[in-house]
Amino acid sequence: MRKKIIVQINFCIFLFCVILIPQGVFAEKIGISVDQTSIAFDANIDEAQEFVIKVTNSSEKVQEINIGVMDYVIKDDNELEFKQEFDENTGLRNWISSEKENITLEPNQAEEITFVFVAPDSAPVGSHHGVVYFRSNLDNRGDITVQGQIAVHILVNVKGETYASGRVNSFDIPFFVVKNIDYVTEFENMGNIHYVPYGEVVVRNIFTKKEETYKYDKHFVFPGKKFTFAIMGKKIPSIFSLFRVQVNFVDGEGVVRSRNDYMMGYLFPIVICVVIAVLFLIIRWSLKKRGDIKYKRMDNQQKKRVQNSLQKISDEQKKREAKKKKEIKNNFG
Structure with missing residues (x-):
């Protein structure tokens, strides 16, 4: 029963540490801090890659810290599911080693831990990921031990025939x-x-x-x-x-x-309606203007026809009067 309680409490704290709570906040809770939250690099098969993590005891008591590696599965939207067993398709826990598995730090003491990553010949090309964790006992109460841990993400692309579309x-x-x-x-x-x-x-x-x-x-x-x-x-x-x-x-x-x-x-539809209304008024005004001009032209043409008719009548009347005068003159001539 004691072991079960340790594992459950430890796992919950681990999730909060890595995913939900910023490192600074969690470091204050458990008294452990690290100098980085993630390490990413590319690696060739059978080529050793070293990386260093600095861990600090920020509490006021001596801390015995256990160091380990754990794999996880990544789902959509980077949701993580941690795994106890090793999966070489995406994991890396069996390919990371460190010079120390346990350290003891005095209050405010810091230590740099060197890790070595080596991908074997059997390593699949592509993405591999996991965490390096630092675990410490927070409290001991009889049969219950409360543990906390803080972790650093390790992201490795094993080189080979890769594609990244x-x-x-x-x-x-x-x-x-x-x-x-x-x-x-x-x-x-x-x-x-x-x-x-x-x-x-x-x-x-x-x-x-x-x-x-x-x-x-x-x-x-x-x-x-x-x-x-x-x-x-x-x-x-x-x-x-x-x-x-x-x-x-x-x-x-x-x-x-x-x-x-x-x-x-x-409000864009209102703008469209206003524009359509304005265009309608402009077109209507334009048609009316053209109609007025047309009617005006028709009036001018009609006046001209009337004037021509009157002029023609006047000319004919003058001709008749002239003819009549000529006849009278001939008769009395």
Whole structure:
């Protein structure tokens, strides 16, 4: 029963240490701190790689610290599941050795521990990961021993025939935006090594061509796994306009993977209605103007015809009068 209680409490503290609680906070709780949270490097088969971790006793009592290595399985969104057994496909616990397995540190004393990583001939090419942990007893109460540990992530890409392609699986944004928007993108590592993709969102105003660019935070994405990148609570550049939104991610091979979508401010439909109404009024005014000109032209033509008719009548009347005068003159001549 005593052993079971130790393991359960220790495992919970370990999870909080590595995943949820910052190193500084947890170091204060257990009185142990390390100088780095993760170490990443590439390694050739059968080639020794050394790395050093500095561990410090930040408590006011002497601490006996146990040093070990543990593997874990990585799921989507970098969720971790720790494993007691070794898996050479993704693990590395059997390939890391240290000069010491236990150390004793006086209060405020620090010591650098050297570790050696060697990938054997049987090591699969690609991503391998685990943690180096430093464990200490926090409290002894009869049959119950409370332990705490702090850990450093070890990320190794074993060299060989590697590939690091990726793809953008989804890019979800609403079409109508009232005020703020979240740019959420799911990226998938299609390769066999882990890497950090570089991602950004480019928001382009369709009418003014003005662009705004937002950068995603950087995270490792592991082979065959997906990670959801998010930029939260960004204000839409204008609630009166339409935008083309493009997400770009550069994968481990340097290839840009993109997706496009569109969004509009919630008042943009009102702007469209106003524009349509204005265009309608302009067209109506233009047609009326053209009609007035046409009618005016018709009036002018009609007046001209009347004037011509009157002139013709006047000319004919003058001719008749002249003819009549001539006849009278001939009769009395």
